Amino acid sequence: MDRVFFTGLAIGMISRLIMLNLDQKQYPAHPNILLSQIVLAFVASSLGALLVPALINRSYTSITFLSLAAEQFRQVRESRRNTLQNLEDVQLVKRGEAFIEEIARTYEVRNYMCITTSLITVGVYYMIVSDLKIGKTPSLIISAILGLALAFILKKLLTRQSIGDIADVVESKISFVDGSIMQIGDLKGITNIGLKSDRERYLTKGIGLEIIPKDKSYTNAGVLYDPGQRQAIVYNLYSRLGLLREHNEPAFVPLPRRNPKNESIMIAYIPIEKDIEKAIEAVKSCPILSSAKGKNLSLKNYTIGKKGSM
Structure with missing residues (x-):
């Protein structure tokens, strides 16, 4: 359990880290904003990694925690939007309402990406072990590879076109x-x-x-x-x-x-x-x-x- 949890957590964190460079390019941010994104990625990845074993053990209350996390991420979006709007008056060039909303939405969606990749990584591991009867170590390697592949696929899907x-x-x-x-x-x-x-x-x-x-x-x-x-x-x-x-x-x-x-x-x-x-x-x-x-x-x-x- 410990190994697969930390593997799912790592894959979820990696999926966020590979998006940080793109985010910095399209939505310039301060170091403290980047740190907060890494912390939120840790929380989201932990939730995704814990969900599958919790459901296997019939702990259906875990879904409640997932819904609470989704609500928290929506509040992060709201907080980011309010922060940027409060800064508009001191900008020599304003971002504009549309750009602010795009940035806030992006910050929320990236957290769901962490949950998805860690959830799929752990889910694939348990499926391989139980259905294909493959050893735990090979199953861990396979699930990690599939999780990384999913992370890069999501990166491609979530990458916005530029001018x-x-x-x-x-x-x-x-x-x-x-x-x-x-x-x-x-x-x-x-x-x-x-x-x-x-x-x-x-x-x-x-x-x-x-x-x-x-x-x-x-x-x-x-x-x-x-x-x-x-x-x-x-x-x-x-x-x-x-x-x-x-x-x-x-x-x-x-x-x-x-x-x-x-x-x-x-x-x-x-x-x-x-x-x-x-x-x-x-x-x-x-x-x-x-x-x-x-x-x-x-x-x-x-x-x-x-x-x-x-």
Whole structure:
């Protein structure tokens, strides 16, 4: 019992650890947040590993503990959501409600992943020992291998697409027309920058980016249309490159704008360090939010720029 419990616990913990790198990439967090995730993974993995032997011994009250754990994980989601919402007012670039909800949901789902992998690992062990009459040590090895395989399968299933999967990101020139009207590429009217010093900062330190839907697809463009997705993109830029502005400088708040000519998104951004390659990678790594999907299914057969399409 001890060996299979610790094996299930280890597999559950490993399944969480292999997701930490992805979480850090898509949802940057502080070390204390990562530590709390590891502790929660330990609790979830323990519950999953104990459930099978408890049911074998007809201890059906264990299901009650499982339901209590699920309720606790929902509270973790609520707590994470509230924490991020409380921090919104002190952010130079806000995450936005959609991105916050996506992060909170992710933190909850990862715990269920730990329960599932540890539960399946221990369950397979008992099934092999009782049905196939294989020795305990070989059964432990087989169940551990299957548990690890399940962990990697779940990782693949739970990995979100990024902006780089549906769009190309290229540099675009920032300029000003009619004195103070910002233009990015061939799209003018982004915003009005009144002060000459502010315009000079954009021209010398700013980066212009164009996010172009791949395959001229309205489905891909529909994801970029979503306001929550656009806000997540500019926050991803901020979290990786910083932003050269103060709270009392509204002229430097990044404003993603749609270019109706090719359905791309144009962004003017002033990072602390001007590095176009890092900026492009920051945009491409932004996760696609669940709330941004599925709103343009009727447009999937249309092509941007094709005669007869939209």
